[in-house]
Amino acid sequence: MLKNRVAEILTPFDAPESVCVMGNEGVARAAIESGVAGVFAYPGTPSTEISMIFSSIREFQAADNWAAEYPQIANNHIYFEYSVNEKIALEKAIACSIGNKSSMACMKNVGLNVAADPLMTIPYQVINAPLVVIVCDDPGCHSSSNEQDSRHFAISASIPLLDPASPGEAYRMTREAFIISEDLKLPVIVRLTTRVSHGRETFHYNSIKPDQRMGCFNRDPVNINVPARTAIAHERLLEKLQGERIQPYFSNLNTKQLSKSDSKELAVITSGMATSYFLELHEIHELAGELAWLKIGMINPFPELDVLNFLQKGYRRILVLEELDPILENGIRIVAQKNHIDVDIVGKNFSGLTTVGEYSLSLTTRALEQFLQRPLSHKQPLAMLADFTDKLPVRPPTLCVGCPHRATFYAMKLVLPRNDDETILCGDIGCLGLGALPPMGMMDTVNHMGMSISMAQGLDLAIGQNKNGRAGKTIALIGDGTFFHSGMTSLLNAIYTNADISIIIFDNRTIAMTGGQINPGAPLTNIGEFQRVDIEKLVRGMGVDFVESMDPFKVEDTYQKIKASINHRGVSVLISVSPCVMLEYDRQISTTPVYVDHNKCKTCANHSDRAQYCSHETTPEYGLARARAKITAKQHIAGEQQACPANICNHGFFNAILAKDYQTALEIVRDKMLFARTCGDICHRPCERGSHPSVPIKLLKHFVAGDAANFADHEAALQRVRPQTPGHRVAIIGAGPAGLSTAYDLALSGYAVFVFEKEQSPGGVLFHQIPDFRMDKQGLQSEIHILKKLGVSFNYGAALGEQINLQALSREYDAVVLAIGVSISSTLAIVENTVPAQNRYNAMDFLKLFNESKLMLKNDSSFVVIGGGNSAIDAARAAMKLSPENRVILSCIEDRHTMPAFQDEIEEALREGVLIHHNSFISDLQCNSDDELTLRMKAYDSKKDLPSLQCNFIISAIGQHGDAELLRTSGIDTLDQLHRIETNAQSLIPSADNIFAAGDINSNHHMSLIGAIASGKKAAVSVRQLLEGYEYPYEGDRAMQSLNSETALEAESNITSLEDIYQYDLHQTCERCNHCIDNFACPSLVRKNGKITIEQSSCIRCGLCIDVCPNNAIQWQTETAITGEMV
Amino acid sequence: MKKLIISGVGGQGVTYLVRLLMHAAVLADIKVATGEIHGLSQRGGMVNAGITFGEPGHGQVDAGEADFMIGLERLEAQRCASYLNSGSRVVINNTEIMPYAVNAGISQYPDMETFVSRLKDCIEEVVYVRDDTTIDPRYQLYFVLGIASSLQGFPVGYNYLSQAIELIARKGGQAPAIAACELGRSYN
Incomplete structure (x- = not known):
């Protein structure tokens, strides 16, 4: 003042x-x-x-x-x-x-x-x-x-x-x-x-x-x-x-006005605020002639004499106007009854007069109208405006901009899952009670001053008496003022009775809601009259061992302390200390403004085509998962570091798993490609090579796709098929992963897709060669089956150059995608020339026969596998699995760490008993009788002799190449050394208008599963560019290009339980984000034109929203980077 | 007797405006009274206040009774439409403050154009401050008060308002406050 x-x-x-x-x-x-x-x-x-x-x-x-x-x-x-x-x-x-x-x-x-x-x-x-x-x-x-x-x-x-x-x-x-x-x-x-x-x-x-x-x-x-x-x-x-002593005072306090006429009919007795309403109406409607009135000012002791004198004037009917309880009314009735006065007294329940709520001019008007039995003119609200006041957005009080309670509640939100009933938050009176409102919703009970701590103890007792004890915790939330008022004694009781509760004291250094009064913890001693009481010392003095003070604007520290408090058994007290913003009104905490970069706010990092479908849900839980990872993870990895050649939104996938929404995680994969399960089994995970450490995407894919319930449900993909349009008929030759990926994307885009496959079943190498101890074949079948449901038609036994002709297809269909793979196995002349046919295989054939269970070899066979890639390892392992007595040696020219095969596969092979001879090659070969071969080995680098090897069978796994003859007769002669097709940057085959190459057969592309999938997707984009003028480039292009410059990968990460993933934060800007509004809701964060903007006139620059935004879109406005929204 | 309501959002200065108007009325020797100013002001909630000028007012303004409304914020002005009657005169400021429900996409900020045109059909006078009007935000309150004071039959004369501003406004802020008020008076 x-x-x-x-x-x-x-x-x-x-x-x-x-x-x-x-x-x-x-x-x-x-x-x-x-x-x-x-x-x-x-x-x-x-x-x-x-x-x-x-x-x-x-x-x-x-x-x-x-x-x-x-x-x-x-x-x-x-x-x-x-x-x-x-x-x-x-x-x-x-x-x-x-x-x-x-x-x-x-x-x-x-x-x-x-x-x-x-x-x-x-x-x-x-x-x-x-x-x-x-x-x-x-x-x-x-x-x-x-x-x-x-x-x-x-x-x-x-x-x-x-x-x-x-x-x-x-x-x-x-x-x-x-x-x-x-x-x-x-x-x-x-x-x-x-x-x-x-x-x-x-x-x-x-x-x-x-x-x-x-x-x-x-x-x-x-x-x-x-x-x-x-x-x-x-x-x-x-x-x-x-007694007598009090009597004289009544006349000062009770006033009356008798009616101006002789009429003794009606009178009104009032007290309190109702009097004001009555007097205004009495004057406006000139009721002095009809109504006498008595106003009571002293309610206790009851003014019996004044009331009796008034009643004795002989009124027929008396209206009592009094808010809340009928104390005056009942007192009047008693006087009337005791003195045998015959008068009709009306009050509560007459004409809408109730004990509940306030009276008003309109309520009093209606009561008088009914009492006087005639209407009283009064102004009416406008009926024509009535429909404007319905359905208006509500505007309840909210926590102020920069309120430290918001910071404390936010840290609590990061710690506590509110989708269970286990944790109970018992709140109290004061500004912190506003945390019960959306979007915070961080309160389950609020009663009267100090009840938070009593409620917490009592509920803990009640629920803890259940046979299984209880999971979760009861937490009391109380302000500093209220703590002193009545929380202290309740805390004492909790200590004394060994309650198991956490208490968070929201110490904003004042009694805020009532306007910022002092309390013993914050006495503002500039006047020197009051002594400060330190809450932390007080609580420790009471006997609490676990007491921690925290600054709620330091989110991570506050998070950790809340977490520790919840895990503590017994009474624990946290004191969240930061002054109420109203104590220094109009103050800005920093001279540097905060702004939102609109290039990052609600912006998808993945692709420029906005029409791309995204399964990711914008839910508060999802936002919390990302935001929590931002604050608490040990490893922060930019999404760009873990890019997928098929452009699977890895950060969306990972964060859905953090939010425990496995269904959505799976759908996010399926937005981009079919082979979630398959990749989870055998992808060489280039997305995990870009950063160290990295999120184990492959392992998580395996986990998510492993849940049968989620996995079997393909409805979501079917929902988003676009209707077919004419002029969009595409033939795909080859039903391997590349061709099937093209089919998937085109079918979803509304194309009529016809797949031609030379074998009797789809899948290519995936189906025929990869052994089932490496991947789930059933899963693959299930994934491929979706294509049929999407309307893709399959033609089996259709081989290029035999049943089908490339040029003919090119004329008959609007576009053709050639995805036949590299089916010719490379061989060593020395093996071809020396070893009898029944003692040699190439890996592709061997594995196919293995998968078809057509290998009938004696139980005690020995094998030498030549080659250092995955096919070699697969063949070696398959050979081991044929019989426990088999012996397998793998010979390759590479070292352990330069072998192209996956390290984890190599380790599996070693565990299974395969012997690996690095840095070796066959210099000479001799075929003895009895199915036995002798191999003379030399070291690859020094050419020194190595011990000879004996075996029954040789399996060559030294690479594949394309079928040059087939391609030439099909009119394609731009081939590279491996007889793969050299296309332009859009995968278009030169000398053709509408023929594209995808997968292993395309020389630009990486020979791996994900490389094939990406290649297939790229071809689909090229088809769309050709046929519908699709404007956007292939979304995964950059990641696809970087496949070609590969570094060796470490063994798979040692994630032993799902809890381990919480050490990671995989972050990238995301369009499906509403986190700051859903979980934080500072009034200065305003949504405009689809983006979030900071209202500079109200922002006090506490900077907390910078920690909140999981897209890192909110920043201090330093001189250098100012983009997007300007101040 | 004339009745007036002020509607707005906590923090916009509703309480201050009430004090100003009351002070002006006292200077003008008009019997003035207010009722409760509803709302938990500083917590950004909705706030409305009623003032009565002259006998036999006791400060209560009920539904349909407001001869004048000063709407400091658009949504709250619309929310207080039930206080108006066919003789009401109204000024609505061009401030829009988004409640959480709108930011969260749960509700939409109401369409003002339709409301104002309907209002103009129903009541005596409406001054709707246009979107492109820009005043120094520190003095916008006085600007709106200035407009209100120019409404026909406004219960307190402008000279008393300016005297009240001299007495109550922050030291050094009186001159720009009065300037903003003058601007408001010539707005329409």
């Missing part, structure tokens, strides 16, 4: 001074005029303004020279404190009064509940100087937990209660209360309601009578409360209320 306003409220006026202020201010002034010496309060809407005035007075009077500057008010020294709670406030006020200093205690309605014990007991004893208790009720519950009618307390305590009907009356009745209290030596309650407290009107201030009393204490036995004296004390108390 400004200094001059404080001075004003302390200034005495000899002649009445007109002011226009709120009722609360009037109450404060009245107390000052009455010579109050000490005021004790706890903040609580709608009473807070009263105590704030005295708080300002205290500050004012603590300043040096104030007395010299304002000599007129220098004599009036008023003490004020915000006590720890209302009980202590009232106790201290009582003590002051007993010590002969006039005092006042102020609180809201439920505060009186806390102060009830002293309130009920002191009247049986005695006070000295006046003591007035101000309590503010809240009909309609604008800002309270209930709408209790506190007048009952006065009746229970047997003390006087005054019920002002307007701000001016609040002032006048408070003055009267001090007088009555002094006279009767009793506390007097003045009970306001919200509108009386906060309404403003014009009334007059008067002179001030400062307190001249000397503090003292008289030893009087009445100060000692013992049961023996109770009956006498009670009688004496009732005598004060019912």
Whole structure:
């Protein structure tokens, strides 16, 4: 409060001074005029303004020279404190009064509940100087937990209660209360309601009578409360209320107006705010002629005499207008009954008058209309506007911009899954209660002050009594003010009773919701009067071992502490300390603005074609998974480092798994290609070569595709097939992974696809060569089967150059994709020339026969496999598996680490007993009789002799090449050394308009499973470019190109459990992101035109959103990079 | 007796505007009163306040009773439409503050054009501050007050408003505040 306003409220006026202020201010002034010496309060809407005035007075009077500057008010020294709670406030006020200093205690309605014990007991004893208790009720519950009618307390305590009907009356009745209290030596309650407290009107201030009393204490036995004296004390108390002494006061407090005519029909009796409504209507509608009225100002003791006199005027019918409980109404009925007065009394339940909520002008108008039995004209809302007010967006109060509670709740959100019932969050009164609202939703209970800690203990007890004990934790959330108010004692109980709960104290260094009052933890000691109590020391002193303070704006540290607290057994206390932003209003925490880079916000990193389908769901859980990884992971890997040649959205895939949404993870793979299961089995994982460490994508693919339930459901792909358009008929030759990948993409794009395959079943090398101990063949079949459901037609036994002709297909179809692979196995002349046919195989044939179970070899065979690639390893392992007595040696020219085969496959082979001879080749070969071969070996580098090898069979696995003759007769002669087709950059075969090459047969492309898939997808894009003018390039091109420059890969990562993946954060900008809105919701983050923007006028630059955004789109605006949204 | 309501969002200065208007009324020797200012102000929630000028007002403004409305924010102005009657005169500021429900895509910010044109059909006078009007945001409140003061029959004369501003506004801010007010008065 400004200094001059404080001075004003302390200034005495000899002649009445007109002011226009709120009722609360009037109450404060009245107390000052009455010579109050000490005021004790706890903040609580709608009473807070009263105590704030005295708080300002205290500050004012603590300043040096104030007395010299304002000599007129220098004599009036008023003490004020915000006590720890209302009980202590009232106790201290009582003590002051007993010590002969006039005092006042102020609180809201439920505060009186806390102060009830002293309130009920002191009247049986005695006070000295006046003591007035101000309590503010809240009909309609604008800002309270209930709408209790506190007048009952006065009746229970047997003390006087005054019920002002307007701000001016609040002032006048408070003055009267001090007088009555002094006279009767009793506390007097003045009970306001919200509108009386906060309404403003014009009334007059008067002179001030400062307190001249000397503090003292008289030893009087009445100060000692013992049961023996109770009956006498009670009688004496009732005598004060019912005796002569109090009678004169009624006339000041109750007013009446008899009706102007002789009519004795109708009358109204009112009290409180209802009076104001009635009087306005009484004047507007000129009801003086019809209605007499009586207004009651002192509710306890009940004004029997005034009511009786009024009733004896002989009214036929009386309307009682009173908010909340029918205390006045019932009292009137009692008077009427006791005195045998025949009158019809109406009140509650008459014409919509209820105990619930506030009254209003319109409610009172309707009641009067029904009472008078005639309409009263009044202005109506406009019917034509009614439909505009429905369905408007709600605007509840929210946590302020930069509120530290938001930071604490956010860290909690990262720790706690809220999709289970295990963790229960017990909240409390105050600003932190706003965390219950969406999107935070981080509260399950809120009751009254301090209940959080009691609720947590009690629930933990109840649920912990279940036979299986309990998983999860009960956590109490409480503010610093509330902690002192009533949380301390509850914490003590929790310690004492060995409760297993966590408590988080939201210490924003103030009592915020009521406007920022001090509390013992944050007393703002610039005035030097109050001593600070350190919460952490206090809690430790109580006996809690696990106590941690944290800065909620340091998200990771706060996260770890919350996590540790939850895992702790017993009582643990966390104190989240950061000042309320309202303490320094308009302050900006940094001079550097924060901005959102629109190139990163809600932007897909993967492709430029916006029409590409993405299965990834924008859910709060997904956002949390990514955001949590950003804060807590040990390894942060950019998505670009783990790019897939088939452009599978790896970060989307991984984050869906983090969010435990395995179905979506699988669908994200299937957005791009069919072979989720297959790649999970045998892909050479180039996506894991780009960074070290890297997320084990392949392993996760295996895991996700391994779930039978998820895996079998292919509906999603079928849903997004586009309708077929004419002019889009495509022939694909070869049903290997490349051809099938082309088929998948084209079928989804609405093309009619016809696949020609020379074998009797699809799959190519995948089906025929890869052995089933390396991959799940059933899974493959299932994946291929989707193509049939997508409408792809398959023609088996159709071999190029025999049943089908390339040029003919090129004429008959709009485009042709040649994906026949490299089917000719390379051979060593020395083997071909020397070894009998039945003792030699190439790996491709061997594996095919193995898969078809057509190998009939003797049990005790020995093999030498030549080659260092995967085919060699597969053949070697297959040979081992044919019989336990088989012996297999693999000879290759490479070292262990330069062998092209996968390291993990090599290790499997070694484990299974295959012997590997590195750096060796066959220099000579001899065929003995008896199916035995002798191989003379030499070292590849030095050409030195090596020990000879004996075996029954040789398997050559030294590479594949294309069928040059077949290709030439099909009109293709641009071939490379391996007889693979050299195409242009779009995979188009030169000398053809509409023939493309995909897979191993295309010399540009990498000979691997994912290389084939990528190649197939690229061909599909090229077809679309040709036939429909598709504008975009192949999305996986860059990753596909980098396949050709490969480095050796380490063995597969040692992830032993799914929990291990939480060490990774694979991040890339994502369009399907709503995280900041879904889980953080700072009011300065506004959605405009599909992107998030920071409203600079409200942003206080705390910078927390920078930690929140999983796309790293929010940044400090340094001078260098400013793109997207400008400040 | 004339009744006026102010609607807006917590933090926009509703409480301050109430004080200003009351102070001006006191200077003009008009019996003025307010009821409760609803809303948890600083928490960004909706806030509305009623003021009565002259007898027998006690500060309560009920549905259909507002002779004047000062709408500091568009959505809240629309929300308070039930206070208006056919004789009402209204000014609606061009500030739009997005509630969470709109940011989250749960609801849409209402269409103002339709509302304002309907309003113009139903009530006596509407001044709708256009989107392209830019005032120094620190003084936008005074600009809107200036417009309001020019509505026909506004309960307090402009000279009293400017006196009140001199007395109450932040030191050093009085001159630009009054300038903004003047701008508002000549807005239409």
